[in-house]
Amino acid sequence: MKSAEPRARKPEAALAERTVMTWGPGGIPVPYITPWSEERVxxxxxxxxxxxxxxxxxxxxxxxxxxxxxx
Structure with missing residues (x-):
């Protein structure tokens, strides 16, 4: 039995689903930051x-x- 392959999404659709946090009156994008594995928060x-x-x-x-x- 052949398994179904996942369908590729259009890049525009993937971008539309993302929510970008912004800051200030100019709507500057705020980057997502995560610590390294050995970094203490x-x-x-x-x-x-x-x-x-x-x-x-x-x-x-x-x-x-x-x-x-x-x-």
Whole structure:
């Protein structure tokens, strides 16, 4: 008895099913982030950066970011 092969979905259909979380008035996409298998997860307090340009940790200092503002 031959098993039925799964039908391929159209790429547009797969994209339409995904829900993308966005942030801010410009609707910037928020990436999904997951830890490595050996990484221990710690919960920090997230808040809006003082200049309003994104998110930051509550205990973050200016030394935590590079010249481009990347953690």
């Amino acid at each position: 710690t919960v920090g307090t997230l808040t809006v950066r003082p200049d309003g340009s994104g998110l930051c940790y509550g205990d973050e200092t200016s030394a935590d970011r590079d010249a481009h503002g990347v953690l």
